[in-house]
Amino acid sequence: METHPAEPALPESLESLPGIADAAAGAPGGAGARALEVLSRVFGYDAFRGDQAAIIEHVAGGGDAVVLMPTGGGKSLCYQIPSLLREGTGVVISPLIALMADQVAALEAVGIRAAFLNSTLDPHEAQAVEQQLLAGELDLLYMAPERLVLQRTLGLLQRARIALFAIDEAHCVAQWGHDFRPDYLGLSVLAEAFPGVPRIALTATATRQTHEEITRNLRMEQAQHYVSSFDRPNIQYRIEPKDRAREQLLRLIRAEHPGEAGIVYCLSRRSVEEVAAWLSERDVPALPYHAGLDARVRQHHQERFLREDGLVIVATIAFGMGIDKPDVRFVAHLDLPKSIEGYYQETGRAGRDGQPSTAWMAYGLGDVVSQRKFIDGGDGSEQFKRNARSHLDAMLALCETVTCRRVQLLRYFGQDSEPCGNCDTCLSPPKTWDATVAAQKMLSALIRLDRERGQKFGSGQIIEVLLGRENDRSRQGRHHELSVWGIGTELSEREWRTALRQLLARGIVEAEGDYGVLVPGPQAGPVLSGETVLELAVDRAPGKASRSRGAGSGGGSAGSRAADGLEPAQREVFEALRAWRTSVATEKAIPPYMVFSDATLVGIVEARPGSVGALGGVSGVGAKKLAEYGQDVLDVLTGSTG
Template sequence: MHSAPADTADPTALGILSTVFGYESFRGDQQAIIEQVAGGGDAIVLMPTGGGKSLCYQIPALLREGTGIVISPLIALMSDQVAALDAVGIRAAYLNSTLEPYEAQAVEQQLLAGDLDLLYMAPERLVLPRTLDLLSRARLSLVAIDEAHCVSQWGHDFRPDYLGLSVLAEAFPGTPRIALTATATEATHREITERLRMPAAEHFVASFDRPNIQYRIDPKDRARDQLLRLIRSEHPGEAGIVYCLSRKSVEQTAAWLEGQGVAALPYHAGLDARVRQEHQERFLREDGLVIVATIAFGMGIDKPDVRFVAHLDLPKSIEGYYQETGRAGRDGQPSTAWMAYGLGDVVSQRRFIDGGEGSEQFKRNARSHLDAMLALCETVTCRRVQLLRYFGQDSTPCGNCDICLNPPTTWDATVPAQKLLSALIRLDRERGQTFGAGHVIDVLLGRESERSRQSRHEQLSVWGIGTELSEKEWRTALRQLLARGIVEAVGDFGVLVPGPQAGPVLRGEVTVELAVDRSPTKAPRQRRSGGGPSRAAASLEPAQQEVFDALRSWRSGVAKEKQIAPYMVFSDATLVGIIEQRPTSVDQLGLVSGVGAKKLAEYGEAVLEVLGTDH
């Protein structure tokens, strides 16, 4: 048995969970996974972000003799992960390129001396002969492969370095391995198993449902203004992540939010590495910051109080979207996943795929990912049901997405769809030309322009046949027709042509039901009039919310003094628990979920003082 932290009176999995981490019971499959790995078996774990994956290797590492090796692609976050473990009394370190040679040597000596519970490193370091030799001389309790979906070449976040991790099977045959990911389809799941050479592993697939996240997708209409309304009306002063497709959009959106009084920072691969690191650390360690980023940001971010994730551009896949939205509400408190989505997103994504590099098979795979994403955006049934079905799980309507809260109205759009297809055919057949969405809509509306006059389009039989719809309604319809493959956007300029599903529509063999654009859905949650951070404390009475703010203020001071993130002191959920349970002694405080032995000894008296001051 490994020597668990000194103050762990009960050296069992449940005892460590309670004494070290401050939780009284396991969630879902956690206990079964821990027993599998602690008993020496391999495990492949598919569990949503915020589902408690890290405990599944941290506790077995404390139960088994030796040091647990954690493979993570996130060098920039390793110091924070180690700091969070240190905060609960676990001996942890990392080996990466940020260390000076003498610092790395000291960590290696700690490993060889058996003085570490957990050691983090990146995959490219692990496969080096020198590292494999070092580990062969140490006693290893387990090897954890985090973000294991990175091994899949058809996944959304492929990392070539991960392919080398198959060496673990030969190098450490007696050491249990656990591979973990928050996003994997059945195909990716199989690929993880094969590429990591884990045929005998026990598989644990948790529900991918995150009921605390409200999924909402609104028609794009001045997306930055829509984002600002979301922040001001629902999340003032709260932490959030905003995803944009391009670096330029990231920079402009962050600057625009700052100009509107929202504390925001940009993050993308084009920024200087030191600036990226500084912005990431500020986001993790300060309350209420909004980070505007490309998808380069966020994998492995362990900030539990991100209250919203917003997308100003269409993600490329449901896997990517699900992982990005999963960075909201890791503490289980109510959070929002919001997206602005428009016709231009569909056209630009198709153009990006068709004009990109890669084999035809790669492009087919990318189109398949995009089609699934578009189906989610255009669904007229519960978004959560559609999301979970993508990951192979059945569910019932959630009652907490925009579709459930504001069911869309549908209409028979068969005739307008036929008119649109006829216009595309006539434009191509009679004038030998193809056009983008704007000009095709002008033709349908009979709206003259310099281009239509030059091409004499007013002479066509389809000129002005679509005046029953407005321009906005045509754009809404066209977006949905593109998503269904009835119309396609091709070439560098996104010109419109009939799609593979056009034939049956033109022949009247199918009915085309489309949704009317819905008004934006607002969360049915009360906010206090004073604004400020309150989502986690939404259930508290006004007097309790004042105590919550006092505890947050105290926590910020402690975090600043220790140079750690506030959540490493206590999470918002733990602060709410403290207020609801109203402890009057250190022993009672120790019963609150999230208050482990080390934190109780370190902060107990100070917390009681804050509570006494405000009562």
């Protein structure tokens, strides 16, 4: 296998972009200077962020890399620019067949020659892409892992000149992670089949264990590792008690995100359908998305979400990986996620443009019981169940923390931080109370019912016993004769449910079996004996957490949080540009952000360029877009100012 030079020539695909060939040729240094020039001329940005420059220079020079970087941190540039700087085609392995066409369209919009090979192509279309690859006419080629590991595909790639392999969503190789894809395990073949071709594995979510699995399973022990901070300071994390969750969601949308794009996650397909219909009936444009829908319907709903402003998608976790829509202003969970990794990845789909966004969840006692029941009743091995319980325990700890949620979230990924001032527990610190005696009463009720009556119940009946409220089960079991009957009247039913949710989260009480009956948990002993003082949080009323209008939120009208800081006259110009962008996007059948992002439109309004050359100095305006849209933008600016 022939290796590639450490300082390759600029590829032909970029020669036609205005000024880039001469500028890059005269740039001092090596791959780093060339990379900065490509960033500026192709993508329209003046500087790299974080580890981007180091990663790009390392991979462009032929090195392997494992990259852990949060959603919105710029992972794509870490393989796109090295693919342009090296000779040959960059091959991107991705599980996201449904999004490959949009990913390719976004690259073509900035002048990069890109294509995909997947099952949506007919044989003639696939053959044409293969011929382009062999002829050296592609800068980037996307394909799914199950296609890449086929002998026919490996043979095709052996005949082509490959610049690098980028393994996107690399956490899918982790067998105990939240999104394991068995086909990813076959990607270890790249180490043997293409020893001279650099590989870069990228993910936005990985614990230390997942990081180790990526390294081991992809045979990247010799790779350089780049771990960025997982903090997303523009996202405000909020978790509140579930109390008519749909109404809570509607209040959130109407009060804070009217007319803005959002994603709502539910666990079941039925809930997805019902919530989408319920929102639509209340004048919130919403569409369902889950694996049970016809593939064409799913694709249509996904395309509408990407292309239209202000649409809400209600989905199972089948939706969202790889979604590059930058202006998703909120992600809501109406059911408890199974792990922090999954929660982090899902909430990370908000605010990719860096603008203030919300990660909101409604969470209740039923979520805890149903998740534990789902794990215990599953078909997985005992090892799998232990891992699932561990993931759930960490998720519950995040929900029940009385300290900064961001600190807890980042600690899960092995990173330390200070309290953020932009989550609900920072903005409105929860009050705590000494719940030791209450917990002892709860445990005593469980023990007495089991020992003296041979009975176990779920939360409802246990609370009825503590409150001394008669019902058919109480009468049949003669519960009023027990010493624990009515010993908990100092708390209301709601307060008992709040306390029980926290006891379950701490392992003091457990739910077991198909019916979720309650039993003392592994941490019950020290509480019963009085060895430990138990502090629990007072449940805050739903929707009462104070909300900052600083780092985590913006005022302004609906539709674009990016424009909040504009003066009224500037806002008119911004809306005129936005209308122009929508018409262009509709004509080209591409999402509006592929024309220009909201942030770039704001930059244009603030810069007020008077020439095409001056417009080229605005962040996000690359050479191809400048040539294609420059005069039209100036015409809009002239027309909107009279």
